[in-house]
Amino acid sequence: MKKLLAIFGLLLTVLLVAGCGTSETVETTEEVTADAVGDEAIVVYYSATGNTKKIADDIVAATDFPSFEITPEEPYTDEDLDYNNADSRISKEMAAEDLDVKLTQTTPDNWENYNTVFLGYPIWNNGPALPMEAFVVDNDFAGKTVIPFCTSGSSGIEESVNVLKEATVDATWEEGKRFAADATPEEVESWLAEIGY
Ligand SMILES: Cc1cc2nc3c(=O)[nH]c(=O)nc-3n(C[C@H](O)[C@H](O)[C@H](O)COP(=O)(O)O)c2cc1C
Structure with a gap:
């Protein structure tokens, strides 16, 4: 026993x-x-005519991440954006050697707390919209993971990512996603699920 x-x-x-x-x-x-x-992610975006903002809003709605809208000191009017006019603001800025776009706020509050940054922008001339380029050049991305997304008429995201990557040597870039202007919230949600969010 x-x-x-x-x-x-x-x-x-x-x-x-x-x-x-x-x-x-x-x-x-x-x-x-x-x-x-990670819950220390932020959605940073620039949108001149609202298409990219819609995608950014869909990401925020699906994830609850905070967001930061990049705003140039001098917003772009439709006239400014007329790339068919050689004298328009955009034609001149694109042709200029130096990037000269000032932002109302360069760095989001508590920037150092975020380890993942969703970066959204429209494609301009196959590259990133200039205010996004200015944002990337002016901020420290050391140790951050960047997830780019864009909207465009038809261009892919690759060339714009290469431009932005050059300005963020210490960041890790995830594969990006290009959306059409009329992308639905469901498309955005299924992309988020694909990348683990
Ligand atoms: C100055 C300018 C340049 C553009 N260049 C391109 C381009 O090279 N390829 C493309 O597919 N779409 C191009 N587009 C279209 C925009 O990428 C597209 O309309 C985008 O969805 C606008 O986003 P937003 O509403 O967030 O500003 C251009 C638009 C503007 C205003």
Whole structure:
């Protein structure tokens, strides 16, 4: 009988230890997942005519991440954006050697707290819209992961990402996504799910 009790006791101990082990593993996995996705993400975007803003709003609605809208000191009017007119503001700025776009606020509040930055912008002449280029040049991206998204008439995102990457040497860039101007919230949500958000 004593022997039986001893075996029962041993079995109970083994079961208890195994049980604890399992719950520890679960906790660790949860921590890793939370770190990988992170809640310290921000959606930073520029939008001249509202298309990119709509996508940014869809991301915010789906994730609850905070957002920061880049605003040039001098907003672009439709006339400014007329790339068919060689004398328009945009034609001159695109042709200029130096990027000269001033922003009303260069850096989002608590910028250092964010480890993941969704960066959204329209494509201008196959590249990023100039206010986004100004934002990237003027901020420190060391240690941050960047997830770019854009809207365009038809151009892909690749060339614009190459331009922005050059200004953020210490950042990790994830693959970006180009949306059509009329992309639906469902399209945005399925992209977010694809990349783990
Ligand atoms: C100055 C300018 C240049 C543009 N260049 C391109 C281009 O090279 N390729 C393209 O597919 N669309 C181009 N577009 C179209 C915009 O990328 C598209 O309308 C975008 O959705 C606008 O976004 P927004 O409403 O957020 O400003 C251009 C638009 C403007 C105003």
